[in-house]
Amino acid sequence: MTDPLPIPSQAEAMMRRVSPEGRARAMKEQQRRQKARNRLVLRCVLAGIAIALALWAVNALVTPVGSAGLIAAIIAFVAACVAIGMTARERPATIATLGAAALHQLPERTGAWLESQRPALPAPAARLVDGIGVRLEAMTPQLARLEPNGPAADAVRKLLSTELPALLAGYREIPPTLRDQPRGDGQSPTAHLLHGLGVIDGEVGRMTEQLARGAFDELATQNRYLELKYDGGALEG
Known part of the structure; x- marks a missing residue:
């Protein structure tokens, strides 16, 4: 039992x-x-x-x-x-389904995938995931204005279907007994995860705001995802 x-x-x-x-x-x-x-x-x-x-x-x-x-x-x-x-019948959301999702379906699919990851997350990360889910719902109507194959859409896809899954995948690869142990930079993998999720939360909010005011060029040229990539590397290190 x-x-x-x-x-x-x-x-x-x-x-x-x-x-x-x-x-x-x-x-x-x-x-x-x-x-x-x-x-x-x-x-x-x-x-x-x-x-x-x-x-x-x-x-x-x-x-x-x-x-x-x-x-x-x-x-x-x-x-x-x-x-x-x-x-x-609904099929479970996976990283593969995120990459194959239509742009207007991506926030909902990402939210469903995040929900499936909740059991493996520490409590503070689960609260951040809740906030990201709310932001994703607000983003969904704005994506209808984007060219699906344009650079702004690519920026949204990169964040939701590549950088976010990579952050959580890097954390899951670390043995649970080591996740709260400080690494070479003095920060634990859990701390890096929380920081990365906080950055993503801010990025989703910024993207939603830019989509709402039609700042597609500004959205396409932002390079904040590099910070997420760095955090993912820190998790693996």
């Missing part, structure tokens, strides 16, 4: 749930799941209507369907709903 969470972990989980960022994230997730359920129900209803119309057409124009036709229609409806449910 799996051991229950330690008391500090339970308290931290409760703090995340009641924090403004945690509440916003939980509400957003609930709304997203409700929309997914509504889409699933609508597709099943449309499938049922299509089957009913087909059954009516056969009965009226070809031959009476009888009880066998009704049973076949019911089986077809159940099979259609099962197929709809299978195709609509």
Whole structure:
């Protein structure tokens, strides 16, 4: 049997749930799941209507369907709903899916991927991830104004699908017993992780602001991601 969470972990989980960022994230997730359920129900209803119309057409124009036709229609409806449910099932977000995501889907996919990384993060990093998730939601509408293959879009992609995953990957590669030990520069890997996440949080906020005022050239020419690359290297060192 799996051991229950330690008391500090339970308290931290409760703090995340009641924090403004945690509440916003939980509400957003609930709304997203409700929309997914509504889409699933609508597709099943449309499938049922299509089957009913087909059954009516056969009965009226070809031959009476009888009880066998009704049973076949019911089986077809159940099979259609099962197929709809299978195709609509969400797949876990991965680094590969981040790189392949359309630009307007990237913030949502990144937020989902960050959520999947939460169990491996220390408590302060989890709080920073909450803040980044809120900023990503604010960024999403602004990305509709970007040319998907332009340099500004490349800057957004580099931050969300390359630099951010690299930062967390570098931290996960370090054995847990060494993550709080100071390294050659006097800082622990956990400290570097927190600093890197703080930089990313600021970068996402800056990008959102520049997108809102149409400063695409300024966004494209920023080189702050080099600082993140340095931090990632520090984690690995």
